[in-house]
């Protein structure tokens with residue numbers, strides 16, 4: 001008999017921050033097992049199906065044997081061209097599909113690999129807080145240190161670049177930002193992006209803009225691409241995803257665009273780890289990028305109705321939240337004196353509504369909960385009625 005090996009997780013795994021949603025997960029399970037009619041507004045995953053023309057394209061593409069072999073690492077030339085055409089149409093930004101576009105197996109994948117490509121042990125990565133947890137975790141996996149940039153209401157949820165300590169700045173190599181923002185729903189204006197280009201250039205910091213929500217906008221102005229700013233391509237790249245825009249979270253397709261050295265560096269990591277996206281999915285991705293705007297307008301209208309209903313309902317109950325101009329999230333202030341976790345637990349146990357506690361996205365998110373607009377109007381109406389009884 002062989003002796004059982006002692007399987008010990010690597011230090012980087014042991015050093016992972018505590019999983020703040022574990023308690024919530026347990027309580028959710030408990031509610032479900034008790035048969036509670038749960039309204040789950042905790043997940044940023046579209047509840048509507050992928051548009052039909054995209055599914056049909058996939059159905060045709062999957063039959064093509066040419067797609068059954070290994071895909072090209074950087075993405076099919078036709079997919080990268082479709083990305084460049086989309087950028088030109090949507091943002092009037094020109095991209096060289098050969099050197100300035102890279103396909104990704106979801107933007108989470110690209111974001112997660114970015115620090116591996118550019119961060120040495122001890123280097124700093126500047127991350128927004130509250131923010132998408134992948135930024136600090138990917139930094140940790142690469143041996144880097146993250147410095148949190150608080151996103152506060154008084155600064156319109158934009159990071160205060162002047163507040164970053166000089167010592168950190170000297171060792172900072174990379175910055176993640178994300179607008180329209182998850183979880184706050186905030187958008188960045190041109191002025192902020194302009195300052196960011198100068199800041200990055202002055203301090204030699206690679207900007208990684210997570211732009212997963214640029215197409216999920218409402219009545220205001222359309223969100224900007226970071227690459228629309230003069231000089232942006234000298235300092236950064238942008239991550240886009242087909243996940244939220246086209247209800248394709250399960251398909252795993254996204255892309256990075258911008259600075260060619262950054263694209264090449266990320267590509268180098270990826271060629272050594274993965275082998276690209278199933279080409280049939282890339283065909284469907286091309287179809288998605290060419291979606292008639294009327295189809296997308298309908299999706300946006302659906303979210304806008306949900307946003308208005310939830311925002312009006314919560315406001316009437318005395319809960320405060322900005323009305324987001326983009327994203328499908330409402331960043332709601334907890335009633336005075338109640339913590340994020342306590343309010344989340346109260347909503348779950350007494351109203352059967354699942355939300356995400358703001359501090360789960362980082363300490364500056366304390367005092368908020370995030371509602372995702374990923375349930376139908378009828379359920380939002382029901383949720384507001386339930387909250388009325390417990391507030």
Ligand SMILES: *Cc1c(COP(=O)(O)O)cnc(C)c1O
Pocket residue numbers: 044105106107108109132178182210212240241242243244249253254
């Ligand atoms: C959903 C989301 C992503 C990831 O999207 P995928 O392309 O599905 O991996 C990235 N960033 C933010 C902020 C998100 O909310």
